[in-house]
Amino acid sequence: MESLILKIQNYKQEIDATIVSDANAVEEFRIKWLGTKGILKSIMGEMRNVAAEQKKEAGQMLNDFKLFVEERFESYQSIKSNITQENINQIDWSLPGSPIPIGSRHPLSVVRNKIVSIFQRLGFAIAEGPEIEDDWHNFGAMNLPEDHPARDMQDTFYISQNPSWLLRTHTSSVQARVMENQKPPIRVICPGRVYRNETISARAHCFFHQVEGLYIDENVSFADLKQTLYFFVQEMFGKDVKVRFRPSYFPFTEPSAEMDISCLICESKGCNVCKHTGWVEILGSGMVHPKVLENFGIDSNKYTGFAFGMGVERICQLKYQVNDLRLYSQNDVRFLKQFTGLV
Ligand code: DAH
Numbered sequence: 001m002e003s004l005i006l007k008i009q010n011y012k013q014e015i016d017a018t019i020v021s022d023a024n025a026v027e028e029f030r031i032k033w034l035g036t037k038g039i040l041k042s043i044m045g046e047m048r049n050v051a052a053e054q055k056k057e058a059g060q061m062l063n064d065f066k067l068f069v070e071e072r073f074e075s076y077q078s079i080k081s082n083i084t085q086e087n088i089n090q091i092d093w094s095l096p097g098s099p100i101p102i103g104s105r106h107p108l109s110v111v112r113n114k115i116v117s118i119f120q121r122l123g124f125a126i127a128e129g130p131e132i133e134d135d136w137h138n139f140g141a142m143n144l145p146e147d148h149p150a151r152d153m154q155d156t157f158y159i160s161q162n163p164s165w166l167l168r169t170h171t172s173s174v175q176a177r178v179m180e181n182q183k184p185p186i187r188v189i190c191p192g193r194v195y196r197n198e199t200i201s202a203r204a205h206c207f208f209h210q211v212e213g214l215y216i217d218e219n220v221s222f223a224d225l226k227q228t229l230y231f232f233v234q235e236m237f238g239k240d241v242k243v244r245f246r247p248s249y250f251p252f253t254e255p256s257a258e259m260d261i262s263c264l265i266c267e268s269k270g271c272n273v274c275k276h277t278g279w280v281e282i283l284g285s286g287m288v289h290p291k292v293l294e295n296f297g298i299d300s301n302k303y304t305g306f307a308f309g310m311g312v313e314r315i316c317q318l319k320y321q322v323n324d325l326r327l328y329s330q331n332d333v334r335f336l337k338q339f340t341g342l343v
Pocket of ligand 1: 170
């Protein structure tokens, strides 16, 4: 009896010290302790040697030990992989696997791609330019000479090591780069990131995205501008959307116009986004100023053109009802996941 108590104590200690960390070890454990030639079987056999008056107590002890081993084995089941040599033939390999969550495109990429593809269908080619620009391409060439008050419309980040460089404030700088390198006819769409020294809030950010368009050829008229942008809006927002053009001012276009569309958030009933007017501004546009053409040696008597620039965040806000600009750069997966599946 004494030796049986000691044995059980030692076995318990041994089990406690055993590290079982994979399916093989679980199986080893089973064979060693619970198998037909296992320790539990053999120790049960020792009942024979116990004196009759101690049999009851010994039986109780052995039963407890059996439960201890079985419980321990049970607790290892989660470690055991489902695939063992025995059941490998029973697995239905044609069953679908556990799904791997797929990533999603950023909503701004989705909207930029849509904008670009609509204009590509109209024959516009993509052009890109640098985000770090010089004064000439961002301002001078676009008819914004130094000291021009309209420069204040776009609060600029200058590069501290060399203030003749800056972060472009609009993608109109790409117009300058294109006209520098191409002769008319020109038909380009220029997507890209732009920077302005603004305090970050729900309505303003120090960087955002624009898509610029430029069309130069003989006999290009304001009617072409209107028709092109009307087509764009219908493709982007559907046939029911209404547009209106308001006279405006940009140094690089004359005449200039801003285009509004009927508010899609409230269906023009009046909301915060349209400031209860039923209309939201989505882009600036106009006929390319003759001075801009002449800056690049393009004969303004022979050629005319139109240009426009729109904010991708604004289009995205209207399309997907995103009302805080900060969401675009916070990388909150709960926000981004909502756009899964969009291309
Ligand atoms: N560059 C202007 C801005 O950032 C937008 C713009 C207005 C671009 C009129 C144009 C245009 O090409 O013709 O506010």
